[in-house]
Amino acid sequence: MRFNYLNLRAFGHFTDYEINFDPSKNFHLIYGLNEAGKSTALRSINHFLFGFPQQTLDAFLHGNTKLRIEGELQNTEGETVRYIRRKGKKNTIIDTNGNVLNESMIDGFLHGISDNHFTNMFALNHETLREGGESLLESGGNLGESLFSAASGISVLRKVFEDLEKKSADLYKKRGSTPELNKLLKEEKELRKEIAQYQLKVQDWKELERKYNNGKKEIESLIREVKILSSEREKLQRMKLTLPKIAKLRELRNKLLELGEVPALPDNIEELRKEMVQRLESAGKEKMKAEDEWEETKKELQEIAIPEGLLEQAALIDALYRELQSYQNNVKQAPMLEAERKLLEARVISFMKEIDSVHVRLDHIEKYRLRLAKKEKIRELCKDKPLLDQALETNEKERREIESDLKAKEEEYFSFPVPPNIEELENVIDIVKRAGDIEESLKLRIIDNNQTEQLLEEMVKQLPLWSGTYKELVEISVPVLAETIKKYEQGHTEILKNLEKTDEQFIIQTESISNYEEQIHHLEALTEIPSEEKLLSIRSHRDQGWKFIRTKLERGDLDEQAFNEFTNGKKIESVYENLVTDADAVADKMRSEAEKVGAKKKHLDDIKRCKDKIIELEQKKDELIKELADWQKSWDKLWESTSIKPLSPEEMREWVVKYGQIKGMFHGYEKEQKAIRELENKIAQYKQSLITVLASLVDVDQQKTLAELLQMAEKQQRKVNEDWNKRTRLDDSISGIKHRINNLSFRNKELYQKLENWKDQWLEAINGTNITDTTSVVVAEKIVHMYEECTKAYDELNGVEKKHNSILEQIAHYEERVHNLLKSTSLSYDGKAVDIVVSELNAKLGQAKEDKVRSKELSNHIKRLETAIREAVLEIDAAENYLNDLMMQAKCSSIEELEKVEVKFIGKKDYENRIRTLEEELIDIGGGLSLHEITKEVDQFDRDSIDVELEEINRKLSEIEPVRSELEQSHGVIKKEFEEKIQGNNTSSVLAEQKKESMHAKLADLTDQYIQIKLASTLLQKGIEYYRNQNQDPILKRASELFERLTLQSFSELIVDYNEKDQRVLMGVRDNGEKISIDGMSDGTIDQLYLSLRIASIEKYGNENEPIPFIVDDILVHFDDVRSKETLKILLELSKETQIIFFTHHSRLVEIMKELATQDQFQLTELNSKEAVNV
Incomplete structure (x- = not known):
């Protein structure tokens, strides 16, 4: 896959900026000064392929929604895809017409490579190059990590391993005490011991149960007595409250009978009567008020008079008044316009005279108008x-x-x-300059060599077991090989491990004995468990008694001394009978407790077995101590030839490594001494060449x-x-x-x-003007200007005349309309000015409009008053009718009589309400009895004896309460202990069990975490090893070739060797065969090693997969010109396999590239111009 072009349509500070990648070239060098947009162009590549991030720094010129990057990709089959990437959450890929494209089209060209994979593997800058070198150094040159890190671009593998190791050690460490799992396991063991201590012994049970039952019975008896007394007290208290209410109820019933028959009236009779009387009075007042107001309004309406015909001309009067200001302005402006017209006429004639004094007439003005x-x-x-x-x-x-x-x-x-x-001088200068600053180099080499010598001396001083010089040290022969030390170390470790295991087994057996004894003690905690030995002992003693009895019966004589010791002065038959009983009891006990007897026997057997094991372990430990002494003698003998008293194998292995480092450093020191002498000879040769060529030009000081x-x-x-x-x-x-x-x-x-x-x-x-061929151009310009001023003044004159005539016409038309208006009304304004007449007409019109509105308002008000009078009459009639109805219900004929009946009715209602309230109160306090039952119960009680009986009941309760309280407190302690222990566990046991469950859950969780971390570390290591096995030979071979070139043959090859931990590590080999580990290389050399591995991995990927462009950003900032040239040469070779896009802001690299390659081999694009410059 390759880029054909990128167009930064709207991205960063770029707008419609296109970068073309020449299809005939595969190495593209993109050069730009600082701030030219190199970093922006770099970011555009990632955003174009994988989309914009949610937060971007490139939206300062173009908003987020406007960001666009266009480009075209092409695979090795010649297929292309052109699209535009926009910023958004979805549908971010569109074609040039704005149609949404499927993301899978792009995935087909990337072959599943993610954003991170692309950045890590196919993008490299000087920072990631340095990080990669540091990762090699941190891994100690570990072969698998080095190959995997360089191939994937992930430079933090060592940190990942260290983090996983730290996390696992924080969770669990063998023989550790501070990690979480170690602490939890120790706490769980202690908790199990604690739970065992919470068990209840049987011999304490009966006494606890007896105390609990006795206390419970006493408390229940007291509670029954308190209930009886409390019930009697409540009944007496109820009677005490009920008696006065019954008496009050009987009194109210008698008063209700005394009222006799009362007419049925509305409940709110008083309110209704007062309301009707008030409505009657209010309606009368409203009627009188409305009639008076009607007379006054009628009189005011008759006094209003509006002039005839004025309102009909309202529109015309309003129009004339609106135009009054314009009329007044026209009257003022007319004489001013006449004066202005005369001035302009004089000005035009003046101009005409200056131009041509012959044709000074206004009707000739067109002769003065030039085209x-x-x-x-x-x-x-x-x-x-x-x-x-x-x-x-x-x-x-x-x-x-x-x-x-x-x-x-x-x-x-x-x-x-x-x-x-x-020419000869320039050749010599060029030779000397190509050699570089070799004097400074010589000086630095001498300083470095002196420091190396000091370091050698310091390392020898710090080397244990040696007190001589470093030169004497390198002369001695140390025949002991790493494998020999390793063998002794393994033997020593094996002996120590066996000793440690023996000690651990001794501790385990001792703890097992304690555990078995503790379990036997636990079995005997509730009852004694007899053993088989005890039963045999009792039976033997019993049989001895039987022998005495049988001997006496058969022979009649006994061994008196043995007999007396056996009977101890007691009768033989009693002693024998007791022994038979004891033997039977033990046998019975063993049968009833057979399971526990078996368990005890097993524990006793286990204890014996553990003690036997301890004796074996003590013998084995003595043998191991002897074996350790023999090993020490053999170890000391191994080092006799070096006159060194050896330390432990681990320490001597480190000693041998340091010895090797000192020896290697010494060889480097001698090699550097030789290089210093060669530099000194070369400096002398260059000086002589310069002196020779300068002699013909200038006097030369030989000592310079x-x-x-x-x-x-x-x-x-x-x-x-x-x-x-x-x-x-x-x-x-x-x-x-x-x-x-x-x-x-x-x-x-x-x-x-x-x-x-x-x-x-x-x-x-x-031609055709008053300008002659002798007129100067300055004067000619003035004459042309005068022509223009003359015609301009004439045009202004025409305009003023037209405006003056228009104003006069407007004045005449306005005055005519006013005179016609006056004729159509009854008003007369003889002798007054037109503007005054219009103002007065407008004022009278306004007054007429107000009078008309007032007249209409008064007419409407009269109608409303007439309506109010009619409504008042209806209200009076309705009130009188309602009062008559109330008097009929009360069977009376006047308001006064109605009020008396009203009083009796309200009294009756009051008695009924109070009786109802008392009955409800009696039922509430009656304890569920009906009103009749309550009355009947009250009649049975003597009112005077209630207080005496209540006092007696309260006295008895107050005597019982302290006794019950004290009894409940003492019983509460026993009850708590009984309820806890009857379940087999007390509160502490339950809490301990809960804590154990919680601890087990936490142990399971931490164990899962520990397993996951260990598994992750193992899987990562296996993955790295798998990658090493699959790729070691091809990548290492190619990387070795590249490393030799990048180091300018300072190293001849890369090899795989083993470190002190028997791990495969990378090492560089010098021309003299000396092996240099990663930690012995300089930072620059480590960077070159990482770059070699990276390029070799990319080459291998390209050979096995669709090639992906390699994006490089100024990786040569710390390389000198020679190494930069060699690196560019290697990248140029790599460009034959995959596209290389190299970004830089160093013009020197551009110069080197031009020296290194022809224009047909690479493309140079400069970012500091409007368009890409193709070379």
């Missing part, structure tokens, strides 16, 4: 004449000055000596340094070159002056011809 083309032609010719005169004068003056200058230059040229030939001699030679070179340049410049200057003189002569002829042409045009232009 526009004629006027402009005269003006144009007036401007041209001074310019032609000035040009002739300037041309002639310049010609005289140049001829004088030519004479002076020719004199200087012929007096200048011919400079000497310095090479730099001083080179400076002197360059100074002479510049001087001679300046002389040649000066002579050449004089020659060029003389030729140029002669050419200018010829040009000025030709110009002179042209100017004289133009002057003749001007005269012909002048005569033609002034």
Whole structure:
């Protein structure tokens, strides 16, 4: 795949900026000065292929929605796709007509490469080059990591491995104590021990159960007694509240009977009566008020009078009044316009007299009106004449000055000596300069070599087991090989591991014994578990008693001493009977507790087995200690030839590495000494060459340094070159002056011809005017101006006359309309001015309009008042009718009688409401009894004895309460213990179990994390190793060739070797066969190694897949010219396989590329111009 072109339509500071990639070339060098847009163009490539990021820095000129990048891609089959990428969340790919394209079209050219993959593998700048070199250094040259990092462009592999290792170590470490998993496992073990301590013993159970049941019964008895007393107290308190309410209820019922029969009236009778009386009074007042107001309004309406015919002419009066100001202005303006007309007429005649005093009449004015083309032609010719005169004068003056200058230059040229030939001098200077600043290089080498010597001395001082010089050290022979040390180290490690395992097994067996003893103790915590040995012992003792009895029965004689010891003064039959009982009891116990007996026996067997194992471990440990002593003797003997008392294999392996480093550094030191001598000889040779070539030009001091001699030679070179340049410049200057003189002569002829042409045009232009051929151009311009002023004044005169006549007509028409208006009305204004008449008419019209509106308002008001009077009459009738209805219901004939009946009705309603309220209160406090049952219950109680009975009940309750409280408190403690332990666990046990479950969940989670991290590290390592196995040979072979070229043969090849950990690592090989590890290379060399691996990986990818363009951004900023040229040569070769786009802002690289390749091999594009420049 390749780019054919990119068009930054709207991106960054670019607008419609196109970069073409020549299809016949595959190496494109894009050069731009700082701020020319190189970085912007670089970003456009990624955005074009993979889309704009959500946040972009390139939308400062064009908004986010306007950003566009157009381009065309082409694959190896010749297929192309052209599209435009816009910024957005979806449908970001469109064609040139704005139609949305499918993203899969682009994926077909990229073959699944993502944005990150493209950036990491196919884009490289000086920063990522440096990071890649650092990653090689951090990995120690690990072969797999180096190949994978260079191929993928991922330069943080070592950091990933370190992060994974750190995370796993933070979770778990063998024999560690601080990692989370280690701490949790220790806590879980302690928690299991804690839970075992919370078990309840059987012998405490019966006493706890007895106390709990007795306390429970006593409390229940007290509660029953309290309930009975409380029920009796509540009943008495209810009667105490009920008695006064029953008495009040009976009183109210009697009063209700005393009222007798009362007519049924509305509940709000009083409110209705008052409302109707008020409405009757209010309606009467409203009626009287409306009648009085009607009389006054009628009188005011009759007093209004409007002049006849005035309102009919309202539109005309309004129009005349609006035009009054215009009329007044016209009256003032008419005399002023007449005066202005006279002034303009006099001015026109004055102009005509100045131009031509013969034809001074207004009817001849058209003779003074020149055509526009004629006027402009005269003006144009007036401007041209001074310019032609000035040009002739300037041309002639310049010609005289140049001829004088030519004479002076020719004199200087012929007096200048011919400079000497310095070709040999330039060759020597070029040779010396190509060698570079070798004096400074020599100085630095000497300083570096001295530092190397000091470092050697320092390293030897820090080397354990050695007190001699570094020269003596490199002379000794250390025959011990890395593999031998490794073998001894493995043997030593194996012995120590076995010792450690033995100690661990000893601790495990000891802890197992403790655990088994603890489990036996746990089994016997509730009841004693007899063992088989105990049963055998009791039975043996019993059988011995039986032997005594049988002997006595059979023979009659006994061993008195043994018999007395057995019976201990007791009767033999009692002793034997007790032993039989004990043996049977133990046997019965063993049968009932068979499972526990078996468990105890197993634990006892396990304890015996553990003790036997401990004896074996102690014997094995003694053997390992002896084996360790034998190993030490063999190890010491291995180093006898070096007179060194060796340390541990690990330390001696490090000692051998340091010894090798010192020896390698010493060889480098000697090689550098040889190079210093060669540089000194070369400097002397260059100095002699410079002195020889300078001797013919200047006196030379033989003691000067090479730099001083080179400076002197360059100074002479510049001087001679300046002389040649000066002579050449004089020659060029003389030729140029002669050419200018010829040009000025030709110009002179042209100017004289133009002057003749001007005269012909002048005569033609002034024909028909009062300008003659002798009139100067200045005067002619003034006459043309006067023609214009004359006709302009006449045109103004015509305009003023027309305006004056129009105003007079407007005044006459306005006055006529006013006189006609007065005739149509009954008004008379004899002798008054027209504007005063119009103002007065407008004022009277306004008053007439107001009177008309007022008249209409008064008429409407009269109608409203008449309506109000009718409504008041209806309101009075309605109120009187409603009051009559109320009196009929009350069976009375007057308002006063109605009020008396009203009082009795309200009293009846009050008694009924109060009776109803008392009945509801009695039912509420009656404890569910009906009103009849409550009355019946009250009649059974003696009112005077209620308080006495209540006092007695309260006394009994107050005596019971402290007893119950004390009993409940003491029982609460027993109950809490009983409820906790009856379930087999107390609160502490439950909490401990919950904590254990939580701990197990956390252990599972952390274990999963640890497994994931370890698995990730393993998979990454396997992936790297797989990549190494698949790609090591082809990539390493090509990278070795490239590395040799990039280091300018400082290294001859790359090889794979093994480090002290037996890991495959990359090493560089010098011409003399010396191997240099990555950490022994300079930063620049490591960068060149990374670049070699990167280019080799890209070549391999291109051979096996669709090639992808390689985007390079100024990777040579830290390379000198020679290495830059070699790198560009390699990239030029790579461009035969894939497209290379190389960005730079260093003009020196452009020069090197032009020296290195022809125009047919690469394309140069400059970003500092409007369009791409193709070379």
